[in-house]
Amino acid sequence: ICMIAHVTARKMPTFHRHEEEKFFVNAEGRKESVPSIHDPPTRELSVVVPSYNEEDRLPLMMDEALDYLEKRQKQDPSFTYEVIVVDDGSKDQTTKVAMKYCKKYGSDKVRVLSFVKNRGKGGAVRMGVFSSRGKKILMADADGATKFADIEKVEEGLKNLQPWPNQMAISCGSRAHLEKDSIAKRSYFRTLLMYGFHFLVWFLCVKEIRDTQCGFKLLTREAALRTFSTLHIERWAFDVELLYIAQHLRIPIAEVAVNWTEIEGSKLVPFWSWLQMGRDLLFIRLRYMTGAWQLETRKCN
DSSP: OHHHHHHTOOSSOOOOOOGGGGEEEOTTSOEEEOOOTTSOOOEEEEEEEEESSOTTTHHHHHHHHHHHHHHHHHHOTTOOEEEEEEEOSOSSSHHHHHHHHHHHHOTTTEEEEEOSSOOOHHHHHHHHHHTOOEEEEEEOOTTOOBOGGGHHHHHHHHHTTOSOGGGOOEEEEEOGGGHHHHHHHSOHHHHHHHHHHHHHIIIIIOSSOSOSOOSOEEEEHHHHHHHHTTOOOOSTTHHHHHHHHHHHTTOOEEEEEOOBOOOSOOOOOHHHHHHHHHHHHHHHHHHHHTTSSOOOOOOOO
């Protein structure tokens, strides 16, 4: 297994963009070049929303997020933000739905990046991060399962980690406090899968974070650049590799309880998705252990 993991590994992650992905369409319908995370930040906060076939669930999340962000900006005019919706090769009207918000709020506040083909949640988040302008970058799921106002909780978690070494820190939203309630609502099979996945995460990769999979994470710009530049996994298990990298780079991590509600329409297929994630967890550990993957940073285009 070690030999297979080593031989089949790509030495460094690829950051290829199709020509169409190097631009975004602004509110006036004109193409503009996508910014780079290597540029100096010009916003206080970037919110990255990975979306795949989310035409139904995205509006609720966007309405809640933008309502919060607009009110916060009115209370504090120095607060600036952007929301980046990354359409991960959707087959429905996700891009069209997201563009309505771009036209309503302007492309300086809402931008839509569309992939030519599906890459996976990790790939979508990474491209959104690399195209962001914020000093802090928040990952938020398109289903709106986490109450957006809880950003204040993860911001407080980030603040409590100061002083940040090399300006790097990560604050993770967590549903671990809801585990007992979720077990009561799940079948025995899904509960068994959940415990099996948690054990593999703890045994192979990340021991200090109870909930690695909550899609509500806040990173400083420097932490996002360092971790996502090294990231290889583009599917569901990317959160685990992200935190694995952060721990090995000694980036301080906070875990903060957030309000979370299960929303219908999940793209996660219980058995096969967990099987794929289990394989990815094993490969994360083996490939870093054998040196097939290195904790290096490559400047991304």
